[in-house]
Structures are given as C-alpha cells and as structure tokens.
Amino acid sequence: MKKLFALLLLLAPLFCLAQYQTGGNLTVFSEEGDKFYLILNGEKQNEMPQTNIKIEDLPQPYYSAKIIFEDKSLATISKNNLMITDADGKMMDVTYRIKKDKSNKVKLVYYSMIPVPQDFMPPAGMYVRQFGQPGPQGESVRQTTTTTTTNSGIGASVNVPGMSMNISINDPGAIQTTTTTTGSTVHAQQSQPAVKGCANNWPMSAGDFSAAKKTISQSSFDDTKLKTAQSIVSSNCLSTDQVVQICNLFSFEENKLAFAKYAYTYTTDPKNYFKVNNVFSFSSSKEELSEFISN
Numbered sequence: 468m469k470k471l472f473a474l475l476l477l478l479a480p481l482f483c484l485a486q487y488q489t490g491g492n493l494t495v496f497s498e499e500g501d502k503f504y505l506i507l508n509g510e511k512q513n514e515m516p517q518t519n520i521k522i523e524d525l526p527q528p529y530y531s532a533k534i535i536f537e538d539k540s541l542a543t544i545s546k547n548n549l550m551i552t553d554a555d556g557k558m559m560d561v562t563y564r565i566k567k568d569k570s571n572k573v574k575l576v577y578y579s580m581i582p583v584p585q586d587f588m589p590p591a592g593m594y595v596r597q598f599g600q601p602g603p604q605g606e607s608v609r610q611t612t613t614t615t616t617t618n619s620g621i622g623a624s625v626n627v628p629g630m631s632m633n634i635s636i637n638d639p640g641a642i643q644t645t646t647t648t649t650g651s652t653v654h655a656q657q658s659q660p661a662v663k664g665c666a667n668n669w670p671m672s673a674g675d676f677s678a679a680k681k682t683i684s685q686s687s688f689d690d691t692k693l694k695t696a697q698s699i700v701s702s703n704c705l706s707t708d709q710v711v712q713i714c715n716l717f718s719f720e721e722n723k724l725a726f727a728k729y730a731y732t733y734t735t736d737p738k739n740y741f742k743v744n745n746v747f748s749f750s751s752s753k754e755e756l757s758e759f760i761s762n
Contacts, residue, residue, distance in 0.1 A: 490524040490598065491551035491558035492583055494702075495534065495575070497565040498694065501541060506533040507598070517594040523587075525598045528552040534565065534575060544575045558583060564698075579682050579699070581675050590701040665704030665735045676709055683716055693722045700733050707739040714746040724752045728759050 495505055502516035507530045512522055516537040528551055534544040544565070553559050562578040589595050671679065679699045686692040696713055705713075710730045714723045727743050734740060740760065744753045 490526045491528075492521060492523050492560040493525055493530070493549070493551060494519070494521045494560070494562040494593075495532075495565065496520070496562070496698065499565075499567060501565065501573070502537040503565070504535045504537075506535070507531070512596055512598075513594055519593045521589065521593055521595045523595065523597050525551050525558075528556065528558075532575070534573075536573070541573050544573060546575050553580060560584060579678065581678060587702070593702075665733050668704045668735055670706040670709055670735045671703050675703070676705075676712075679703075680712065680716065683713065689718050689722050692717060693726055696726055697729050700730050704733050704735050705730055707734055707736050707742050710734060710740075710743055711746055714743065720748060720752055723747060724756060727756055731760060 493507075495503075496519040497503060500518050502518050503520075504516055505512040505520050505522070507522065507525075508527075509531075513520060529548045530551065532544075532546045532549045536543070549563070551558060551561055559580045560583045561580050563575050564578045565573055566576055567573055670676075679696075682699065683692050683696050686695050696716070700713075710727065713730070714726055717723045717726065723746050727746070731737065731740060737760075743756065747753050747756075
C-alpha cells in the first residue's frame, strides 16, 4: 500500500494538468445553416463540412482564418488576425458567426467572448476538435474501454493531452485496473443527442450572464434576438430566474414562448419553471408552455 500511495503522489500533478486547458477556444457557426470548412493558419480543421465548429486549446493569440463553403455559390471568407484573447492578452472562448447581408453576401462577424469554460458540454450539431490533434476524417469520437483483472501487481494508466503513460508496481495479492483509451482527442459531437437537462449543473455565472444579455439586447429585431439567445443557451445552463430575464428582453409574446420552450431543457431548476408563466400576457401562452413541458 505504501508503494501505491507513493505512486498516486507521483501522478497527482499529471491529473491536475489533464483537467485544465491552457489555450483559448474558437467557435464559428452559420446563422442560416450553411455548411463550411474551417482553415486556421493553413491547417484544415474538419474533413466534412459542418455548420457549427468549435476548436479548443488554441495556443496562439491570433490566427489567419479561411472559410470555404460546401455551396460553391458562396464566396470564400478570409480573415487575418482573428483574435483569441481579450485586451489583456488572456486566452478566451471566442465566438464568430457567419451571416448574410441583404445581397446574400456572406460575412464573418464577431459574436461573443467569455472566459474559457471548464467541463464544456457541446450541444447537438456542434463539431469539436482540439487544435493540432489528428483525427481520422475529423469524425472520430473518443472511446474508453476499462478492464479489471486480478494478478500480482498494481497498475495505473494516465492519459494527458499529448502524453500516454502506463505504470505498474508489483505487489502480491493486489488488484490491477488498466484503463485503455482509444481514438483521438479530436471528437465530433454532432452524433450525440442534445443535453437533456441541466439539473445537476450550475447556471451561468453573473458575469457571463450579464454579457449574454447585453449581446442579445444589441440585436435590432426580435427574431434575431431569439436566434442569438437560443445559440447562447445551447452551450450553457440557466436558472429559471435567468430564463425569465431573457424572456423579458423580447417584445413579442410568440418569441417569449418560443424561447421559454427552448430553454427548458437547459434549466438547472425545472421545478421552479412555473415562474416563467409570469412573463406572458395571455393565458393561452401559459397553457401552451405547460402542455409543452408535460409532453
């Protein structure tokens, strides 16, 4: 047991290292669902066209980006000095959106910037890749298989980005547990179902939520506000009170109802969702939301 304790002390720094991301994140999504390829500093990030791409652990503060659309009628977008840091040089989680103007010309527009989140859970339809890590066709999903056997030694397996380590110490009568991870850290989450419930998670922090509301409020039209709010919520969890505050940013009842339905899945305290009924002016909206939740 003394040997096992010494082994755990030796591996503790590696476990800590594995839990924290050192770089910034970049998300690019298409407002109208146009599929595209993302190229950063000349390196293609996805082998299959996507509509929502997140690149994690970017080590540099600036990147040259190119977006090539699956629809050849859409012009390629090139952007130099795409920033991944804030004004103080701190690595951030930055989001850009692809939108079309009145003449159907596509543009890459800054959308939001928040601190790099820990334990990020991608929504359905988002392709996620760790920068610089290879992946077969960009579509491999990390798979982990654990087997346990009884023999004459103690074993430990540690996987850290860019590092794989297996250590064994002989100790008669002990149980060896070996964990083998296959696949790469590049993973495509579009095949996974949407996050069903945030009941065991924390809602957005006060600072992040304030920034989210500001971003939503800057939209000129109610429909655009709705799309913006849904995009933000799809990557976060909200409390019922936060849902109420966002609902109050909409001018039209139908958009309040649409957002209330969408946000229910991402609410940390669904038992309090009855509070959302207070944002509606018509009893029909309250009844429709209640029916939606019950179904």
